[in-house]
Amino acid sequence: EAGVAQSPRYKIIEKRQSVAFWCNPISGHATLYWYQQILGQGPKLLIQFQNNGVVDDSQLPKDRFSAERLKGVDSTLKIQPAKLEDSAVYLCASSLLRLTPGQPYEQYFGPGTRLTVT
């Protein structure tokens, strides 16, 4: 079974430029997550999709970050314009749709995209 794919793996941009990241989840996984992991911290959820709908985007800085999952499969995360504090690893994860309450489904993570903003 293929894992979660992400590209690019590394990106260096100057502040105020824009950047986009791509994620292809595991086949059949209805739920897709984007996390931001700043050096020395744990991953922080930015946005969660269920199929092509947004479940949670409460921690997404909407003035500069946007994400879409138009066909309910792959997804893109965009930053425009980038700031120095956006330097981080951006992780994509996917999981099955949770049908029973209480037990969270295991999230499978991609390798991440390391973004450096100079």
Next chain:
Amino acid sequence: DQQVKQNSPSLSVQEGRISILNCDYTNSMFDYFLWYKKYPAEGPTFLISISSIKDKNEDGRFTVFLNKSAKHLSLHIVPSQPGDSAVYFCAASRRGGGNKLTFGTGTQLKVEL
């Protein structure tokens, strides 16, 4: 507000000995806890989990203990192996939270020969 805390940024253990990684949480609504392991340049991978209705869950060399009254959980690895050297993240989710995970800051485990 850091709801999941891992106060030890690093831990060094000799091969064959026990590794104990600790995690504290503040949100009493959390009802499921997970441990993820992360190697450099890779995404985190799921290791073991525990529901709040249990106090222990074991899987091979890995055991997670949960103390709800203290809002504390720990991961025991025994015996520790060099391949266990990685960053370990504690994560928590709550009923009705839509599978959202709140992660701790991680503990770097180094298993020395």
